[in-house]
Amino acid sequence: MNRxxxxxxxAFKTVVYVVLGLFFLLPIAAMxxxxxxxxxxxxxxxxxxxxxxxxxxxxxxxxTASLELxxxxxxxxxALLLPTMIWIRLCLPRMRRPVELVCLTPLTIPAIVxxxxxxxxxxxxxxxxxxxxxxxxxxxxxxVLPYCYRALxxxxxAVDVRTLSEAARSLGAGWGxxxxxxxxxxxxxxxxxxxxxxxxxxxxxxxxxxLLNFENLQVAISILGxxxxxxxxxxxxxxxxxxxxxxxxxxxxxxxxxxRRRGGARA
Amino acid sequence: xxxLDTRPIGAAWGxxxxxxxxxxxxxxxxxxxxxxxxxxDITIHxxxxxxxxxxxxxxxxxxxxxxxxxxxxxxxxxxxxGRDVTHLPASRRxxxxxxxxxxxxxxxxxxxxxxxxxxxxxxxxxxxxxxAGEMLELVGLSSQAERYAHQLSGGQQQRVALARALAIxxxxxxxxxxxxxxxxxxxxxxRDEIRHVQREVGITTLFVTHDQEEALAIADRxxxxxxxxxxxxxxxxxxxxxxxxxxxxxxxxxxxxxxxxVDGGTVDVRGIRLPLIATDTPDGPAVALVRPEAxxxxxxxxxxxxxxxxxxxxxxxxxxxxxxxxxxxDTTVLVQIPTADATAHPGGSRVRIALRQDPVLxxxxxxPGKP
Numbered sequence: 001m002n003r004x005x006x007x008x009x010x011a012f013k014t015v016v017y018v019v020l021g022l023f024f025l026l027p028i029a030a031m032x033x034x035x036x037x038x039x040x041x042x043x044x045x046x047x048x049x050x051x052x053x054x055x056x057x058x059x060x061x062x063x064t065a066s067l068e069l070x071x072x073x074x075x076x077x078x079a080l081l082l083p084t085m086i087w088i089r090l091c092l093p094r095m096r097r098p099v100e101l102v103c104l105t106p107l108t109i110p111a112i113v114x115x116x117x118x119x120x121x122x123x124x125x126x127x128x129x130x131x132x133x134x135x136x137x138x139x140x141x142x143x144v145l146p147y148c149y150r151a152l153x154x155x156x157x158a159v160d161v162r163t164l165s166e167a168a169r170s171l172g173a174g175w176g177x178x179x180x181x182x183x184x185x186x187x188x189x190x191x192x193x194x195x196x197x198x199x200x201x202x203x204x205x206x207x208x209x210x211l212l213n214f215e216n217l218q219v220a221i222s223i224l225g226x227x228x229x230x231x232x233x234x235x236x237x238x239x240x241x242x243x244x245x246x247x248x249x250x251x252x253x254x255x256x257x258x259x260r261r262r263g264g265a266r267a
Numbered sequence: 268x269x270x271l272d273t274r275p276i277g278a279a280w281g282x283x284x285x286x287x288x289x290x291x292x293x294x295x296x297x298x299x300x301x302x303x304x305x306x307x308d309i310t311i312h313x314x315x316x317x318x319x320x321x322x323x324x325x326x327x328x329x330x331x332x333x334x335x336x337x338x339x340x341x342x343x344x345x346x347x348x349g350r351d352v353t354h355l356p357a358s359r360r361x362x363x364x365x366x367x368x369x370x371x372x373x374x375x376x377x378x379x380x381x382x383x384x385x386x387x388x389x390x391x392x393x394x395x396x397x398x399a400g401e402m403l404e405l406v407g408l409s410s411q412a413e414r415y416a417h418q419l420s421g422g423q424q425q426r427v428a429l430a431r432a433l434a435i436x437x438x439x440x441x442x443x444x445x446x447x448x449x450x451x452x453x454x455x456x457x458r459d460e461i462r463h464v465q466r467e468v469g470i471t472t473l474f475v476t477h478d479q480e481e482a483l484a485i486a487d488r489x490x491x492x493x494x495x496x497x498x499x500x501x502x503x504x505x506x507x508x509x510x511x512x513x514x515x516x517x518x519x520x521x522x523x524x525x526x527x528x529v530d531g532g533t534v535d536v537r538g539i540r541l542p543l544i545a546t547d548t549p550d551g552p553a554v555a556l557v558r559p560e561a562x563x564x565x566x567x568x569x570x571x572x573x574x575x576x577x578x579x580x581x582x583x584x585x586x587x588x589x590x591x592x593x594x595x596x597d598t599t600v601l602v603q604i605p606t607a608d609a610t611a612h613p614g615g616s617r618v619r620i621a622l623r624q625d626p627v628l629x630x631x632x633x634x635p636g637k638p
Contacts, residue, residue, distance in 0.1 A: 160368060166337050167370040167428075169357040171384035171435060185374040 028240060035234035049234035059235070062220035065133045069216065070202040072137040074195045077148050080141065081194075085152055086183055089161045103149035106142050111207040114142070122212050133214045143208070144201050148194040155190020159183060189255065196250045203243055286313035286471050287348035287438035289334065295342035296329050296495075303329040305495035306343070311439075316465055316472040317500075318482035321492035322518065327475045328443055330492075334473060335441050336360040348438050358387075363432030367444040369424045371416035377403060377427045378412040384435035402430035405464060422453040429461065433468065440465065440472040446481065458485055479519045483507060491515045509544050513630035516556045523557045523600050529629060536622065537574040537595075544626045553629045557622060559590060559603035564612055567619040575620050579612050593618060 036045045053059055081103075088095050106114065118139055125135050161183060168182045184191060206218035215223070217239055225232035289311040296304040303326045311317045319327040332338045334345050336357035344353040352360055363384075371380050382399040390398070403409050406426040416424055425445050432440060442461070446454045462485050465472050476482050482489045483503040490500040491514070499511040510516035527536035532546045536555050567576050577595040589609035591602045600620060612618050 159373075160370075163366055163368045163370045164372060166335075166357070167364070167366060167431075168372070168383070169337070170335055170360070170362055170364040170441075171431065172358050172387035173383075174358055177387065182372055186372070 031233050031237045049230045062215050066217035070199045073140040073202050074198045076141050103145045107146040115211040144198045147197040151194040155187035159186045192250050286469050288313045290346040293343035297341050314469045315487045318474045318486035318489045320482040325492040326495040327492050331475045335362050361437050362439045363437035364441040365428045365432050365445040373416050376413050381431045381434045402434045406430045421449050440470045442474040516628050521559050524554050527555045529553050539622045542626045544628050548629050556628045559601040561623040561625045562602040563621045564618045567617045
């Protein structure tokens with residue numbers, strides 16, 4: 001009886017994996033199939049759509065901009081959220097709920113509504129600060145708040161922030177040391193998770209950039225798609241593969257770090 | 268977990284640093300509407316171990332945290348070695364602290380933990396390593412130096428925490444219930460080790476605990492706290508045998524409350540005259556606080572009566588001693604006698620009580636008869 005049930009469970013698992021795998025892989029396989037088609041029906045398969053990506057300067061700019069935005073947003077997010085959240089845990093526990101609410105709000109507001117709010121602000125920024133696409137980082141910082149807040153909050157909950165910081169302070173550590181040498185190393189996997197989410201959101205963002213007339217990766221793909229479907233699909237495949245590998249590397253790094261249980265500080 | 272007696276602790280400590288005197292002067296701390304500390308005055312002499320004892324919420328931990336600089340005083344001052352440190356941040360106070368919760372940095376080995384404070388003080392890496400090694404040896408954990416906190420037992424973690432606190436050669440050692448998370452056997456062992464290390468090193472130490480046995484066993488002097496104030500301060504024997512207030516008598520050890528009449532410097536309790544701790548107590552009816560071990564029992568014939576006769580209603584075996592509850596009719600008395608003697612008085616037997624001529628404390632609040 002028991003064995004039969006276990007076998008049935010195993011079969012069910014396999015079915016789920018296969019269905020889910022097909023659900024994710026089929027579209028990607030179809031994209032690859034389409035992107036490698038020759039010009040005519042009978043012509044041989046070609047990688048020209050992939051190789052031509054590097055030769056389109058506009059496209060390269062868009063890719064570079066998206067990658068830069070991902071880095072800037074991640075760094076800005078950590079610089080903003082980490083000290084704030086640690087400070088609230090240590091000194092202002094009553095502010096925890098309000099801050100959580102503020103951080104989660106962007107999730108409840110549709111991107112299009114956000115843009116309506118952003119537009120006048122960006123008009124001003126364009127005139128008075130810069131018209132660079134990198135100014136999008138401000139908007140993205142807000143977009144990634146909910147995801148990153150959740151990730152960092154989970155990491156902080158697993159650490160006895162108060163006792164560790166008090167122990168470090170009584171040993172002569174200042175607030176900066178407490179944060180970077182004591183607390184952050186103990187939540188390294190949460191930090192890498194937050195970065196991972198941040199990068200994924202930024203690389204996949206279309207609405208805000210498009211409506212504010214910036215050309216990031218997703219906007220470039222969409223523009224390209226109107227003229228050359230094959231190239232745009234090739235680019236989409238590449239960006240998917242890139243994000244996938246990035247996630248793999250980050251989660252591997254995070255796990256390796258937490259397994260070794262050591263960070264920056266060494267005796 | 269070997270004994271430490273043979274190790275050259277003074278050498279590990281790094282020679283002759285003179286111990287510091289710590290003074291808490293009129294310390295006040297208020298949280299919203301609660302007064303945690305209400306004008307606390309304590310002087311800890313150089314090299315002395317003072318235990319602060321009291322029920323939870325009496326302000327003892329607050330006092331310790333104020334000395335450490337982890338909280339700000341609302342009034343009064345903390346003076347360490349003649350220097351007013353009241354407004355110095357924790358990182359510049361020169362105190363070593365061991366916490367109740369396990370506080371080792373999880374991402375560092377035991378050695379790295381111990382060396383952390385030295386690193387903060389910009390000690391060179393070779394010396395750091397050496398001193399961390401010496402401190403670990405001091406607490407008997409040299410062989411565990413490369414282990415992480417999660418690979419150490421609770422007792423070992425607290426030893427490393429002690430080594431870490433001492434490694435920076437602080438002028439004061441602060442212990443915030445460091446043993447309360449440990450099981451009984453490890454607790455008493457580590458308690459003795461802390462005392463041993465403290466004596467050898469000669470460091471001024473403030474030890475906070477709610478466990479009266481722990482406080483009496485470890486301290487040079489015990490301060491009993493109540494509601495943010497110091498109730499009594501003195502050597503453990505004085506705290507136990509000559510409590511200054513009924514609160515101290517009842518918090519430190521068990522006490523019987525027996526009705527009596529004060530008359531001319533003695534008290535008459537159920538026909539027995541007992542000397543008073545405070546001989547200037549005014550005459551009149553009062554309640555005498557009598558320790559269970561000051562009561563002894565003799566068998567009484569069945570049906571005997573009188574103020575000192577009663578029935579054993581409960582016997583609890585505590586090892587070498589037993590604690591008996593005797594019903595005297597109008598009140599009950601706790602009696603603590605050697606287990607060998609207690610076997611003569613099983614539950615239900617008639618007994619006659621006698622009171623040893625120890626000086627007793629008088630109280631006039633509350634009702635008599637509740638032991």
